[in-house]
Amino acid sequence: MTKRELSWKKREQFIEDHGIIYLDNVSKVYSKGAPALNGITLGIGKGEFVFIVGDSGSGKSTLIKLLLRELTATSGSVYVMGSDLEKLKHRQVPKFRRNLGVVFQDFRLLNDRNVYENVAFAQRIIEVPSIEIRRNVPTILATVGLAGKYKAKTRQLSGGEQQRVALARALVNNPSILLADEPTGNLDPKNSWEIMTLLEEINQNGTTVVVVTHNREIVNAMHKRVITMKRGIIISDAEGGEYIDED
Numbered sequence: 001m002t003k004r005e006l007s008w009k010k011r012e013q014f015i016e017d018h019g020i021i022y023l024d025n026v027s028k029v030y031s032k033g034a035p036a037l038n039g040i041t042l043g044i045g046k047g048e049f050v051f052i053v054g055d056s057g058s059g060k061s062t063l064i065k066l067l068l069r070e071l072t073a074t075s076g077s078v079y080v081m082g083s084d085l086e087k088l089k090h091r092q093v094p095k096f097r098r099n100l101g102v103v104f105q106d107f108r109l110l111n112d113r114n115v116y117e118n119v120a121f122a123q124r125i126i127e128v129p130s131i132e133i134r135r136n137v138p139t140i141l142a143t144v145g146l147a148g149k150y151k152a153k154t155r156q157l158s159g160g161e162q163q164r165v166a167l168a169r170a171l172v173n174n175p176s177i178l179l180a181d182e183p184t185g186n187l188d189p190k191n192s193w194e195i196m197t198l199l200e201e202i203n204q205n206g207t208t209v210v211v212v213t214h215n216r217e218i219v220n221a222m223h224k225r226v227i228t229m230k231r232g233i234i235i236s237d238a239e240g241g242e243y244i245d246e247d
């Protein structure tokens, strides 16, 4: 077995034992104030669908930023896909992020480009050959129900449609993990449900999905694993859990 095969096997074993996401006693302290995360230990298995909920300021976005390696932990270790993110060199970060899809509340699209270009862009930056891009983009747009809108400028779309473009862009590179930070925060109930249904389908196709949300109704209806945070710690972690009311 080559060295590379051996290290891949080790990583597979790590994921099997601890999860595709694993935080080991992680704290994050910003320059001022109480820790945003305070000794979090958490494993998320390959193929899981997990909600992360909690009061404003409880540390949810900080957690997502650690997983994306936008931030590093003050202490403890963050492992994503079996890699210790602290050991990742700066130049390795873009390659690491290829396996992560991410969507945000505010969509973050290129508003002067059309739908097709927004999605194709994600493939161009990782140098996917044009012939494959021309095949992949329509396929993923059909998956999110936007096949007919590929020429539209994103600013001409509804909020729900814009979030679907963002989802298509997040998924086109076939990531192992999809992180969604408040994906329905700017959407009405109907569009929120459509996005959640898409996230569930994506999960059923094998992608691990982590959703940060304040949407109580959706969390309570979907009966997924629910991790509740408060002031930087996990106060509840329950399969088929409910949104716990803030006090």
Ligand SMILES: Nc1ncnc2c1ncn2[C@@H]1O[C@H](COP(=O)(O)OP(=O)(O)OP(=O)(O)O)[C@@H](O)[C@H]1O
Binding pocket: 030, 031, 032, 035, 036, 054, 055, 056, 057, 058, 059, 060, 061, 062, 063
């Ligand atoms: N860049 C920063 N510098 C200093 N403090 C920060 C920074 N970002 C977040 N914090 C603090 O860390 C704590 C956790 O913030 P975080 O954004 O992770 O919470 P959250 O649960 O995502 O909140 P919300 O639901 O409002 O988005 C808060 O007390 C916040 O004020």
